Amino acid sequence: MREVRFHRALYRGESVDEAMKVYARFAKLTPVEEDDHWVVRVEGSSEAGERRIADEMANYALGLTIQRRTE
């Protein structure tokens, strides 16, 4: 299991949600709310797979956050 921690001040919640929706079909994704972070737990079939999905999802969330900053 791997965790991705998205700081609330740096990532938009909707962007994290949308990233989770896109990658949910590749692994089991469990959201956990903390005071400062949205945390997504990634459970996949292998450690390498979990890492890949976590990284891709992080990029996706960052990209969406940046693109939507002026909306």
Next chain:
Amino acid sequence: MQLIDLRNDLDRSLPAFFRHRRIGDGRTLLTSAEGNWVVLDDAEFRAFATGAVERDGALWRRLDEGNFLRETWDEAAAREAIAARKRFLGYGPNLHVMVVTLRCNETCVYCHASRADMDATHTDMTPEIAEKSVDLAFQSTSPGITIEFQGGEPLVRFDLVKHIVEYARAKNETAGKTLEFTMVTNLSLMTDEKLEYLLDHRVQICTSIDGPKEVHDKQRKLPMLSSYDAATEWIKTINQAYVDRGLDPALYHVEALLTTTKAALARPEEIVDTYLELGCRALFLRPLDPFGFAGKTAKVVEYPRREYLDFYRRATDYVLELNRQGEQMIERYAAIFLMKILKGEDPNFLDIRSPAGAGIGQLAYSYDGQVYTCDEGRMLAAQGDDTFRLGSVQESRYRDIVGHPTVRAMVIASNLDSQPDCVDCTYNPYCGIQTTHNYKTQGSIFGRMRESNICAVHKGIQDYLFNKLADGEPHVLEAFDRWTTVRSREHFLHRP
């Protein structure tokens, strides 16, 4: 180069706004916001920066003439000069690059046209797309438009070239623009019949000559012939044809362009002589760009930019020497900058202006009807990246194309007053950024100028030119004056 330390003595009451750059030992160049300039020696620069210029003395008068003194600063003159330099902002794309086919019979080691083989007829433009492209071009707010035929090799589909020329001329009867045509061709498929049409319909002809035959043939390959022989035979024929038609050969001749590869760097004088022998009086010493094949063949053809600048200085020195001997030759890169430096006018070379011309000064129309900000944008799309696609002639409206968010982003990114380094650079009034080059080499349209090859080239060329101006040799100043005296080539202009 020795620096002068003035940190403790700076005066803020004498100088008006200025930027400065050390261009040589004992030489500091000042430029103003509106593009005036003066070169000062160390004592003069110290006096200026520390507020110690003798009132009404020779240095005071020079600085006053350039609007560098706060006390006499002429805001109206500055505003007028800036407006004159930015006149191109008042109207839309004047250059419309039409890629009538990707098919090409020549293989060039640095080609950025994304060429296709001669049997790839699916990469030909249809007459319908050609007409829609012309329709879109005529909606430009520019009072003059130039349709530039490119490829591949446009002579492969000469019928389409003719169709576009005739369709555009007919349309212009009511549109009333100043219309021009140019064709960029390797000339190997030219015939007497095609040439007669091009001459009768006043289409300007541009080709490539990469240097002496062995250099040219090595990097521009035809299946059976020497590409150099094919091109040069036609250059001579075409240049003679202009003379036979009573046109001044100094103004009317085939425009030949150089793409400077590694093979050319050691042979600047030979390259200039090659152009002179062909009667090509204008030389454009372009460095290699990273698009297309040049990206893949970089190990063979690329070079550090300081080597290119050495080549540039040697070649241009030689061109100036030939001018001194009475031969009229012009180096176009220099002429573009000199027009801005000496005449306060912008020649509207789209890659060297702020903001750049992508989308607002030019559009590129692919064979399939897709429209791009520029030819480099089209080429990136051919490699799978359609970041610079704006729409299509089949579906998009003109205003949606030039008002596209990508165009807006490129306008902002190429505005030198928004760009680190450029904002403070002494060459800010004269320079320009190519956003597609930034994107290709550095990952974003903004780029980092301190690491940019184009910035290094532009600074190097302008350093060279300002040192020449400061040297003040009469034959050089006369040549620069000729290079910046615009003689209109009326013959190529189509008006209703």
Next chain:
Amino acid sequence: MSSIEGIPEDLARVDLADKRAILDLDASLYPVEAVYSATYVFIDRCYVLLDRPEAGTLRIVITPKQLDDAESQLRDVVGELANELVSAAWRHQITQENRAKIESVTMQAISGAMGPPTLDDLEDFDFTDEAFEDPLGIAMSWEEKYAKKTEDGEEE
């Protein structure tokens, strides 16, 4: 974790096992907009995660997608990212200082290129939106402006 030659370890370090680099930035020097701008340039070839480990510090964790020589490549990525961050931070400042000039030139450039709308453009224009404020009620009809209202506030 190991340091990168030439860079203080509290600013940047590499994790060779995980094949990633970590940069900790002073948030007062690098506005978050500049960090977004700089890191976005890398997301085609790297994975990027941002964090705030403590107040005043912004962390970038960057992992190249393809790695042949981990140490050398990570060093190059850190160097390039550092340069992009400086450029972005400075550009952020310049844009704020020169905002009026940049907006003016952009507007001139785009409006000069676009020109006035054609009849086809106007046909598609949505005139139902409130396009402007109307404090004097000039755009209101007589009935709207002067209709008497009932005790319930409805117009007669």
